[in-house]
Amino acid sequence: MAVYKKTYRPYEGALTARWSRLLVIPRYAFEDLHRRKFLTTFFFASFLYPLVCAIIIYVQHNASALSLIGAQGAQHLISINVVFFLSLLGWQSMMALFLAAFVGPGQVSPDLANNALALYLARPFSRTEYVLGKMSVLLILLSLMTWVPGLLLFGLESYLEGWSWAVDHARIASGLFFGAWIWILLLALLALALSAWVKWRAAAGTLMFGVFFVASAFGAVINGIERTNWGHLFNISYLVGSVWVWLFEGGQPTTNGAIFFRAPRGETLPLWTSWVGLAALALVCFFMLARKIRGAEVIR
Amino acid sequence: MPENDSFIAGMSGVRFVRLMAELAGLPRSEALERAHEAFFYVGLGEVRYRALGTYSLGMKQAAKLAQAIAHGPKLLFLDEPTNGLDPPARLRMIQLIQEIRDHGDLHLIVSSHLLRDVEECCDEVLILKDGSIAAFCNLEEERRANRRFLEMETRGELNGNFVEAIRALGCETAPGAQGRLKVVLPDGLEIRRLYEIAAAQEVQIRRLNHRRDSLEDIFLKAMEAADGRL
Structure with missing residues (x-):
């Protein structure tokens, strides 16, 4: 089948390992994303906040730098504590939502729009591998935006403050890691599920914001009308925020969440309801994906 | 695909x-x-x-x-x-x-x-009807079988001796109206022999065709219901 011969020839070369074929999907997706200049710019711009945080941590531990700018007492203005890292996670997670809304809808919908999914699944490639491959694009990008810079900053602070600080505040590191993973898994699932159901990319992206903002507004209306706090179950940022607080501080919280992910004081729900709410949302996403990610419709 | x-x-x-x-x-x-x-x-x-x-x-x-x-x-x-x-x-x-x-x-x-x-x-055809196999055939075998099946038209009324003579060669025959005759040739018999017998019996063969049982015929037969309707 050489180009100049124009004849068919069977393939007799080596095949790649079955597990490695999963990585083909993110590689192609990253090539596509790289061509979209806006997304590349947005992705790199999202590291501004962690960069500022890194400068703050560095300057706070560097007396000569502080005296150079004439701010000897400035280290007392900002404390490197739970609030500092929760704010970082909150801000980065909001950036992650925007990125997921831009990137996510383009993952599955082009494959479904013209029935290309059947060709993926006609190969030795399962539905699970397909979903994992597509999801890994978002998981990698969102990880780089959330827990990776968070843990790097935690490492920097530990290095400058001393390793005893790291041991004393190990819960912050685990909170950053697991808290970010809860958020990015939820975002990835929601983005893929919406992408699978809404073929128009722009509509799917808008719907992602809708799920977060309209649902929380709906919850606030329920709270207002019924004079209850249970409407917060529709508020995803509330659910995530309350879980984060527990992950960062355990049962004795000193804060009520992070920026954009705050639970209003006096309006708290039992923690288990937040876990159940998030699990229910994940299950709905799984169900939506399972309904749509099929090679062929089987009618019995 | x-x-x-x-x-x-x-x-x-x-x-x-x-x-x-x-x-x-x-x-x-x-x-x-x-x-x-x-x-x-x-x-x-x-x-x-x-x-x-x-x-x-x-x-x-x-x-x-x-x-x-x-x-x-x-x-x-x-x-x-x-x-x-x-x-x-x-x-x-x-x-x-x-x-x-x-x-x-x-x-x-x-x-x-x-x-x-x-x-x-x-090379091979499988015809499905309502999810079940209605027919399976090897196209080359079908073509070969068709080559042995002849439809013949002779002039005037069929001469009984001619039919007997070709039956003696091992052919299966089915006489029809107006000198028409369907013949299934045994293996190894050349068509030329039929012409020789016809000449000897003074029968004119005016037309001789191989049966053309196309895939469409096979398909229609397979799709035919018990009552003869499709």
């Missing part, structure tokens, strides 16, 4: 085929090389960098064939491969399928309601 459109509209043809080849297990460089080869092979070499969404229907069919063969499969399913193609494109597609069948180390399964395409591409 599915019947319906199956492509990623915004992706170039060669990149799409390369992606599919990589998912089938080809290494990156091999997948790229074979994607280009497959595109040239199906006649789309000049448009391989164009987005698939801009292809015509015939080009999309060819691109689907390219993605199906790029990784050199051992078993190839083609579902209505000539669907929506104009006559030259259909001819080209049939030629490609025949070439793949003849040159490749692969088994080919063509699903089609266009029986002529099936006759041209396949």
Whole structure:
């Protein structure tokens, strides 16, 4: 089948390992994303906040730098504590939502729009591998935006403050890691599920914001009308925020969440309801994906 | 190769085929090389960098064939491969399928309601009705059997001696009206012998045809219900 011969020839070369074929999907997706200049710019711009945080941590531990700018007492203005890292996670997670809304809808919908999914699944490639491959694009990008810079900053602070600080505040590191993973898994699932159901990319992206903002507004209306706090179950940022607080501080919280992910004081729900709410949302996403990610419709 | 459109509209043809080849297990460089080869092979070499969404229907069919063969499969399913193609494109597609069948180390399964395409591409035919096998035949055997079945027209009333004489040669016969006669030749008997006997019996053979039991006849027979309706 050489180009100049124009004849068919069977393939007799080596095949790649079955597990490695999963990585083909993110590689192609990253090539596509790289061509979209806006997304590349947005992705790199999202590291501004962690960069500022890194400068703050560095300057706070560097007396000569502080005296150079004439701010000897400035280290007392900002404390490197739970609030500092929760704010970082909150801000980065909001950036992650925007990125997921831009990137996510383009993952599955082009494959479904013209029935290309059947060709993926006609190969030795399962539905699970397909979903994992597509999801890994978002998981990698969102990880780089959330827990990776968070843990790097935690490492920097530990290095400058001393390793005893790291041991004393190990819960912050685990909170950053697991808290970010809860958020990015939820975002990835929601983005893929919406992408699978809404073929128009722009509509799917808008719907992602809708799920977060309209649902929380709906919850606030329920709270207002019924004079209850249970409407917060529709508020995803509330659910995530309350879980984060527990992950960062355990049962004795000193804060009520992070920026954009705050639970209003006096309006708290039992923690288990937040876990159940998030699990229910994940299950709905799984169900939506399972309904749509099929090679062929089987009618019995 | 599915019947319906199956492509990623915004992706170039060669990149799409390369992606599919990589998912089938080809290494990156091999997948790229074979994607280009497959595109040239199906006649789309000049448009391989164009987005698939801009292809015509015939080009999309060819691109689907390219993605199906790029990784050199051992078993190839083609579902209505000539669907929506104009006559030259259909001819080209049939030629490609025949070439793949003849040159490749692969088994080919063509699903089609266009029986002529099936006759041209396949050795064996399986006819399904309501999800069950209604008929299975080897086309070459059918053709061979057809060659032994003759329909003959003789002048005037059939001479009884002529019929007896050809029966003596081992032929099965079924006389009809107005000198018509159906004959099944035994193995090894040449048609020339019938003419010799006819000459000896002074019977004129005015017409002699091989039965042409096409795939369509086989299909119609298989689809026929017990009461004779389709």
